[in-house]
Amino acid sequence: xxxxxxxxxxxxxxxxxxxxxxxxxxxxxxxxxxxxxxxxxxxxxxxxxxxxxxxxxxxxxxxxxxxxxxxxxxxxxxxxxxxxxxxxxxxxxxxxxxxxxxxxxxxxxxxxxxxxxxxxxxxxxxxxxxxxxxxxxxxxxxxxxxxxxxxxxxxxxxxxxxxxxxxxxxxxxxxxxxxxxxxxxxxxxxxxxxxxxxxxxxxxxxxxxxxxxxxxxxxxxxxxxxxxxxxxxxxxxxxxxxxxxxxxxxxxxxxxxxxxxxxxxxxxxxxxxxxxxxxxxxxxxxxxxxxxxxxxxxxxxxxxxxxxxxxxxxxxxxxxxxxxxxxxxxxxxxxxxxxxxxxxxxxxxxxxxxxxxxxxxxxxxxxxxxxxxxxxxxxxxxxxxxxxxxxxxxxxxxxxxxxxxxxxxxxxxxxxxxxxxxxxxxxxxxxxxxxxxxxxxxxxxxxxxxxxxxxxxxxxxxxxxxxxxxxxxxxxxxxxxxxxxxxxxxxxxxxxxxxxxxxxxxxxxxxxxxxxxxxxxxxxxxxxxxxxxxxxxxxxxxxxxxxxxxxxxxxxxxxxxxxxxxxxxxxx
Numbered sequence: 001x002x003x004x005x006x007x008x009x010x011x012x013x014x015x016x017x018x019x020x021x022x023x024x025x026x027x028x029x030x031x032x033x034x035x036x037x038x039x040x041x042x043x044x045x046x047x048x049x050x051x052x053x054x055x056x057x058x059x060x061x062x063x064x065x066x067x068x069x070x071x072x073x074x075x076x077x078x079x080x081x082x083x084x085x086x087x088x089x090x091x092x093x094x095x096x097x098x099x100x101x102x103x104x105x106x107x108x109x110x111x112x113x114x115x116x117x118x119x120x121x122x123x124x125x126x127x128x129x130x131x132x133x134x135x136x137x138x139x140x141x142x143x144x145x146x147x148x149x150x151x152x153x154x155x156x157x158x159x160x161x162x163x164x165x166x167x168x169x170x171x172x173x174x175x176x177x178x179x180x181x182x183x184x185x186x187x188x189x190x191x192x193x194x195x196x197x198x199x200x201x202x203x204x205x206x207x208x209x210x211x212x213x214x215x216x217x218x219x220x221x222x223x224x225x226x227x228x229x230x231x232x233x234x235x236x237x238x239x240x241x242x243x244x245x246x247x248x249x250x251x252x253x254x255x256x257x258x259x260x261x262x263x264x265x266x267x268x269x270x271x272x273x274x275x276x277x278x279x280x281x282x283x284x285x286x287x288x289x290x291x292x293x294x295x296x297x298x299x300x301x302x303x304x305x306x307x308x309x310x311x312x313x314x315x316x317x318x319x320x321x322x323x324x325x326x327x328x329x330x331x332x333x334x335x336x337x338x339x340x341x342x343x344x345x346x347x348x349x350x351x352x353x354x355x356x357x358x359x360x361x362x363x364x365x366x367x368x369x370x371x372x373x374x375x376x377x378x379x380x381x382x383x384x385x386x387x388x389x390x391x392x393x394x395x396x397x398x399x400x401x402x403x404x405x406x407x408x409x410x411x412x413x414x415x416x417x418x419x420x421x422x423x424x425x426x427x428x429x430x431x432x433x434x435x436x437x438x439x440x441x442x443x444x445x446x447x448x449x450x451x452x453x454x455x456x457x458x459x460x461x462x463x464x465x466x467x468x469x470x471x472x473x474x475x476x477x478x479x480x481x482x483x484x485x486x487x488x489x490x491x492x493x494x495x496x497x498x499x500x501x502x503x504x505x506x507x508x509x510x511x512x513x514x515x516x517x518x519x520x521x522x523x524x525x526x527x528x529x530x531x532x533x534x535x536x537x538x539x540x541x542x543x544x545x546x547x548x549x550x551x552x553x554x555x556x557x558x559x560x561x562x563x564x565x566x567x568x569x570x571x572x
Contacts, residue, residue: 214287
């Protein structure tokens with residue numbers, strides 16, 4: 001009978017002799033491992049106690065090896081849920097002997113595993129001791145264990161349950177995501193399943209962003225759905241580190257760097273949805289805050305009629321973008337749908353007889369037939385540098401992701417003057433402010449007046465859920481904002497399973513389209529204030545954001561509260 005050849009005391013003594021870890025560090029790692037269920041060596045590395053993944057392998061060589069062919073215990077013993085197979089795979093353990101009914105000898109090639117035996121014993125409900133073996137013997141034993149499970153009857157070969165939710169989540173966890181991750185069977189580690197479940201739930205709930213935020217006592221997870229953040233789960237604080245590390249690995253980031261912000265990208269398939277995920281890591285007071293932006297690669301570009309413009313605005317916009325040269329701007333705050341509008345516009349202009357080039361940071365969606373340049377300021381490929389190079393490519397249509405500085409603005413204006421159609425975005429509250437912003441950047445007013453063809457300001461408001469929509473009389477406040485003519489009913493959502501009880505499903509745009517008239521060009525040349533420009537534009541027939549919002553409330557597309565929230569800067 002094989003006997004255990006190394007216990008925790010022997011391994012700890014050797015760790016101290018080698019200067020690898022102290023008893024206090026091992027105790028800290030044991031407490032962390034009990035919370036997260038990670039492999040003990042992974043905990044040591046994450047806590048910074050050991051620096052390399054192969055530290056355990058080197059230590060094994062110095063502690064001595066047990067030779068000989070390893071034979072796993074029969075499948076009837078391994079699969080009786082006292083030693084779940086997923087635990088064996090995750091922690092690289094193979095049960096090789098059963099000296100007593102409630103005691104097992106397990107083989108491992110990682111000496112750090114002996115420090116997890118106490119937790120494993122509680123986890124499996126049996127007594128365990130470990131024997132150290134060679135790595136090649138361990139790989140062979142794991143393969144034979146897999147072969148046994150593959151040929152076993154279905155009742156024995158089915159994946160084992162990792163245990164009750166508390167085994168992963170802790171006593172205070174209430175998240176359905178955590179429970180689902182722990183309840184899932186399979187060979188992946190719990191943290192991997194937890195991250196996968198978060199992403200799966202985010203896709204199912206139509207989230208555009210996933211926010212993972214650390215606090216003093218918990219890890220807060222929120223999804224941005226239809227532009228509004230909603231609490232999704234509250235896993236234990238102890239899972240913050242493992243979850244962040246897992247996401248860093250997926251995004252190709254440095255898991256050891258916790259002091260500086262990091263940005264990365266990954267491509268994954270979640271529930272048959274192809275996703276591009278932008279990952280942002282920001283060091284905060286209680287840990288690293290993670291934001292993931294979910295972009296659906298399989299989502300088709302909308303048509304102009306799907307943007308939600310009023311019929312007359314859509315007709316004007318179609319005429320505006322068909323002009324052979326000039327500049328058209330789309331303005332609004334972050335998250336107002338500017339990029340979607342520009343992509344939709346480019347798709348409408350994309351024909352074999354035209355050459356289209358874009359400079360973006362980053363490229364969010366790929367447009368077949370369009371030359372898209374990913375701006376990288378770190379290597380000198382700025383918007384201005386990219387725009388200069390693009391002009392040498394003889395394009396018909398140019399799209400600049402954003403005008404951020406005077407240099408980019410000047411080059412874009414020159415491109416519009418020399419026979420190119422230029423599209424770009426600015427961050428301003430309304431259409432007239434975009435014109436004055438360019439002048440404030442240092443562009444000559446006469447150049448702005450002669451090149452700008454039109455400016456589209458926009459916001460996104462939540463669309464009332466069609467599945468639970470109902471009609472009700474407007475409140476006095478709503479009637480006051482709606483103005484004349486009075487309306488008898490407005491739409492509202494009751495809340496249903498389709499919209500997750502919110503009463504809203506999807507979003508629709510509200511727009512303010514400014515087309516430059518001769519009167520407006522005269523005001524621009526004389527450097528008039530944005531308020532005067534807006535007054536003249538309304539006189540020329542421009543519908544303001546608030547006016548377009550009122551129209552969509554009358555049409556039953558959105559609620560007055562949504563319009564007031566999106567256009568708060570316009571006042572009553």
